Amino acid sequence: MTAGTAASPPNPPPPRTLNIAAERARTPGSFTGHHFNSAGAALLANGTVEAVIDHLRAESLSGGYEAAKHAAPALEAVYARTAELLGARLEEVALVESATAGWQRAVSALRLRPGDRVLAARSSYVSSALHLLSVERDHGVLVELLPNGPDGAVDLEALEAALRAGPAALVTAAHVPTSSGLVEPVAAIGELARAHGVPFLLDATQSLGQLPVDMGTIGCDLLIGTGRKFLRGPRGTGLLAVRRPLLDRLAPEAPDVRGARWTAERSWELVPDAKRFELWEAAHALRLGLGAALADLSALGVDTVARHLDTLGASLRERLSALPGVHVTDPPAAGGAIVTFVVDGMDASDVQRQLAYRRVHLIAVPAGHGRWDMDHRGLTKVVRASVHVYNDEDDLDALVEAVREIVRLQQRGKAPSPSPEPSPSEPDIPPAFSATDPEPAPTPHPPDISRSFSRRHDAIVVGLGVHGSATLRHLAARGLDVLGLEQFRLGHDLGSSHGETRMIRRAYPHPDWDALVDTAYQAWTELEGASKAQLLDITGGLYAAPDDRPDPLRGPGCRQVGAEEAARIFPGLRLPTGFTAVHDPRAGIIDAQETLRAQLTLAERSGARIEDNSPVLGWEPDGDEVVVRTGEGILRTRRLVLCTGPWTAAQVPSLAPHLTVTRIVNAYFAADPTGPLGPSGLGSFSVDLPQGLLYGFPATDGRGLKAGLDSGPTWTPEAPRPDATAEELALLAEAVAQVLPGAGPVTESLTCLYTMTADRRFVVGEVPGAPQVLVASACSGHGFKFGPAIGEALADLVCGIARPDLDFLSPARLLSGRTP
């Protein structure tokens, strides 16, 4: 552990340990990828996000000033927490917009004059160096770079010699640089600076939250830091601390109404504390978020966190340096959470990009962000990984395995060519990636590795009908590395999701469905918004059955109507005597093909990989992962999602006895779209007839009226599927003629497959005995309308978010014999 930690009591309690699972549970981002960029901007915990949102909500309800007044005690507490963290007094702490803002105000307040000597460590950050170089050029200040010792840290003897050589105005160092895991001997630097009466400005941007930083122990007079890195606060938060007595001598170059009082026409006075360095206007919501993050850190214990990150960092450093072709670039004096490395023959940005494809998020640091360090060590760019409390062994495995694979592909001459150095004006952020954008969408099937796609995924979705394509889209949108496999070509007509139209309705036989139907409608609205396509045509619906039918459809907003009123609602439909109907004003028609197209397009746009003509031959659980066998080879995944429709029994044999595949015939009947069988006289409908439940849609697109019977022969999905037979069409035409006068002959027909359960409820949830595997099937002829909603639910389940609203569809109910 580094210098600057406090002495331990005589019988110290056993060191506290961290509960990683608990940290991950309150860090939603830890489910969306393997995040190794805390030294860039760490993942926020739920509490921090809620603190920010709560205050923004308060501002929206009562106004910014009023909300700030109400939150004054909480805002004041942020100063107290900051002071506690830094071992500083309350009045010595200022909250600023960023570490660099703190640095600039502190250095300008020093009023450096021509000839003043600034002794700067090579660990100094780019923005600090640029400021010093500009005061050197513009104001004749002398910036002297302190040499490093053999351990890569500041050479303390050289520092002492420089201090003895004459008066210096400032000593400055970064506790931990942006360009390596180096931990500077800050307490020793502080001691030397204090001994020579020279102010010591410590840049603790990369150490706060990962190492103990006590200004008293370190002996620094000025300290800057940011909220977004290891402190896990929101972006746009920073801190500056100035210790007394220096504080009383420093005046900001540009005082603001926050830090000064305008006392007369030409005079003003500064506030006595460090708030003299603040600006009036501030993002209070972000500061309260920082407060929440500081409270979390304090609850965990800085020493506990530091111990954990030091161990995790050391383990990662060791595992990476053991990989062939990988060189850890951290100097001997490294420690803590940051690990930097290079890969033989590869540009660090390409390594970063290749890892991003594998959903391992870290950063490439170019020399332009740490020239005094990297030029000195002959490095042009390094890959920087930084761990935090939400990283578990699984994350480290994912990173190490991904690097191993990239090296293997590189050595096989498969990895892409190096790319040019990014322009210096974009600090710390790789090209084309900003925090607000979703993960940079790799071109689908990036060159070279598209066929031999990486062998390990966060999730693999098997089957790309309406359920699979919806799941793939939601998982990719959450930044998961997800692969979609379809045994046939995309757009095939051998499963259950092909054909132009499907019916959506509110009316359902049992109240258990009501909540899910609501969710389904919301999911369609969301999908239409995301795809900018109109997928639903709300025509209203009539569902008719003999008066004596035991379980008519029902549902919110639906009502029973007699034959007369039904004829007024849909003049094209003529109900047999003794029939009543349920009118569902929210029923309608789904554009099935556009839905599949939209979901697959959105999935690819979010980085999902799609492989059609790629049948999955089988799968086995292996530890907490799943091994998947394909014609291409073996894949591994954290989660497997089976949306295999009629082929589900083959993938989940335990469910086979409970699934029946049925062949269904649909046909188009000649009809005038402008007549009563068109949208003006008909919407989506069903009539329970002796031939079976006839259902259908008005004639719209010149293809005539579409109808089908909701039953058919049991079928084996692997068996070839002949076109509709004359008998099948005759039976259907007979039913159509009974209730849809004016319908002409069959113009075309199609066949399709239902996957049925005895209770006609779906099977959605974990495969019994294999929690890493989810299944969604057994649509029982009415699943399409739920496709987008079930896709989102499956993505939640993959991300560890419980969905109790789907318990009534759990596969386990079939094996336990528990059906309604």
Ligand SMILES: Cc1cc2nc3c(=O)[nH]c(=O)nc-3n(C[C@H](O)[C@H](O)[C@H](O)COP(=O)(O)OP(=O)(O)OC[C@H]3O[C@@H](n4cnc5c(N)ncnc54)[C@H](O)[C@@H]3O)c2cc1C
């Ligand atoms: C004629 C007809 C009319 C319908 N009408 C309606 C309606 O009006 N309203 C409604 O809500 N629902 C309706 N449905 C039901 C609805 O269409 C289905 O519930 C839905 O399409 C099921 O989608 P899925 O993704 O689960 O299955 P599918 O669409 O069958 O997708 C499964 C996919 O998995 C692939 N696959 C299987 N095994 C493997 C493997 N080993 N490797 C790779 N890929 C594999 C298959 O090739 C297939 O593409 C109807 C169904 C039919 C057949």
